[in-house]
Amino acid sequence: MKKFKVNDYGAVRDGKKRGTDAIQRAIDDAAVAGGVVVFEPGVYLTGSLFLKSNVEFRVDEGVEIRGIVDETAYPEVWTRVAGVEMDWPAGLINVFNQKNVKITGKGLINGQGEYWWNKFWGEDQQGGMRKVYEAKGLRWATDYDCKRPRLIIVHESSEIEISKLTLIRSPFWNVHICYSQNIKIDSLKIAGSKGPSTDGVDVDSSEHVLVENCFVDCNDDNICIKAGRDYDGLRVKKPCQNIVIRDCEIGQGEGITIGSETSGDIKNIEIHHIKAKKTMNGFRLKSAKTRGGLIENICVHDIEMNNVKNPLMFELNWFPAYSYCKIPGNYEGEIPDYWRVLAESVVPPERGIPEFRNLRISNIKADNAKVALATEAYAEKPIKNVHFSNIEIHAREAGFIKHAEDWKMKNVILYTGENKELEVENCKRVELPLVFHTAKMTK
Numbered sequence: 001m002k003k004f005k006v007n008d009y010g011a012v013r014d015g016k017k018r019g020t021d022a023i024q025r026a027i028d029d030a031a032v033a034g035g036v037v038v039f040e041p042g043v044y045l046t047g048s049l050f051l052k053s054n055v056e057f058r059v060d061e062g063v064e065i066r067g068i069v070d071e072t073a074y075p076e077v078w079t080r081v082a083g084v085e086m087d088w089p090a091g092l093i094n095v096f097n098q099k100n101v102k103i104t105g106k107g108l109i110n111g112q113g114e115y116w117w118n119k120f121w122g123e124d125q126q127g128g129m130r131k132v133y134e135a136k137g138l139r140w141a142t143d144y145d146c147k148r149p150r151l152i153i154v155h156e157s158s159e160i161e162i163s164k165l166t167l168i169r170s171p172f173w174n175v176h177i178c179y180s181q182n183i184k185i186d187s188l189k190i191a192g193s194k195g196p197s198t199d200g201v202d203v204d205s206s207e208h209v210l211v212e213n214c215f216v217d218c219n220d221d222n223i224c225i226k227a228g229r230d231y232d233g234l235r236v237k238k239p240c241q242n243i244v245i246r247d248c249e250i251g252q253g254e255g256i257t258i259g260s261e262t263s264g265d266i267k268n269i270e271i272h273h274i275k276a277k278k279t280m281n282g283f284r285l286k287s288a289k290t291r292g293g294l295i296e297n298i299c300v301h302d303i304e305m306n307n308v309k310n311p312l313m314f315e316l317n318w319f320p321a322y323s324y325c326k327i328p329g330n331y332e333g334e335i336p337d338y339w340r341v342l343a344e345s346v347v348p349p350e351r352g353i354p355e356f357r358n359l360r361i362s363n364i365k366a367d368n369a370k371v372a373l374a375t376e377a378y379a380e381k382p383i384k385n386v387h388f389s390n391i392e393i394h395a396r397e398a399g400f401i402k403h404a405e406d407w408k409m410k411n412v413i414l415y416t417g418e419n420k421e422l423e424v425e426n427c428k429r430v431e432l433p434l435v436f437h438t439a440k441m442t443k
Contacts, residue, residue, distance in 0.1 A: 013042020047073025083229025233263025
């Protein structure tokens with residue numbers, strides 16, 4: 001394939017001069033010929049870039065793509081973000097309505113996200129827009145109004161590979177795969193993203209996606225599977241299905257998560273051979289009573305966890321201040337259209353209750369945890385048909401199971417530091433693990 005060197009188009013590698021237009025011209029020419037965009041070693045300052053079909057965008061070792069700290073460098077595009085379709089800033093690297101694109105190389109993508117982190121929560125992480133909105137009873141709107149670019153977006157595209165890169169300091173999510181098919185994400189290193197909502201990899205209403213050999217350390221969900229939110233997600237009704245996550249390591253963050261955006265259905269998911277260390281959660285389900293959706297045929301196996309606070313966390317009434325959107329009756333400011341969409345009621349209300357069923361969880365080992373098993377669904381729709389096998393968890397507390405039916409357990413043992421049994425509420429035909437109280441436990 002012919003190489004198209006951005007330096008020949010006027011891109012400067014000093015990290016100071018904007019190279020957006022020059023790099024985009026190289027991409028456009030490569031698309032005509034079906035070529036490879038390459039960079040001489042150095043730092044390239046740029047805003048949003050839009051890749052095209054049949055292009056390989058190669059960021060080799062010694063090359064850094066550095067995002068411009070300027071909101072005008074990221075033009076708004078129609079997309080989905082956090083479960084809702086709306087205008088939102090384009091990402092640093094974008095693949096919209098394209099086919100056969102590779103984003104690869106051992107180089108660095110640096111979002112320079114601190115400006116946007118501070119915009120959301122202030123330099124002290126206690127102020128910013130979040131504090132202002134919370135005072136107005138609008139915590140749920142903060143994330144949508146504080147528009148922050150993602151690092152890499154794949155939207156309504158197919159046959160896409162993202163591999164080998166290192167991603168740091170994303171203003172918002174690092175990698176977002178949305179409404180797309182046949183996607184491979186391989187050997188990414190995602191770190192240095194300590195700002196709010198800096199998810200590692202989000203797979204959203206997409207199918208036939210493979211995530212493998214990645215290391216993800218961030219400040220939110222390390223790897224997450226999503227399918228739309230509430231009224232808008234139920235309207236779109238695009239499932240996320242046939243997803244494999246394997247051979248990955250996760251560090252700080254919220255773990256490997258399904259949800260909270262579950263409206264379009266999530267099914268046929270396999271997660272295996274994962275190592276988690278110092279993560280808040282290991283495997284997590286989350287949703288809310290306005291999300292709806294059917295989540296089924298989930299297989300999780302061969303997971304090692306160390307110093308993971310909650311190895312198995314199923315919270316289906318997650319974060320009410322964010323999950324349930326209501327515009328205060330005394331609000332006198334401008335009301336954006338997407339606020340009205342977010343606050344639109346799901347009717348009938350029972351349509352909003354998510355249904356989780358047919359999960360298999362096996363070969364799990366967790367040490368130094370806080371709560372071994374924490375699961376809570378809804379009386380109207382309990383979590384059904386869950387099979388646990390070959391699980392050993394050492395934790396301070398056994399935890400709880402609320403609203404469950406038809407659970408099987410084979411060789412499931414919890415070693416706890418507190419002389420307290422597993423709490424069980426509204427469960428039918430639910431087998432329980434063996435619980436042994438030991439003095440050998442973390443602080």
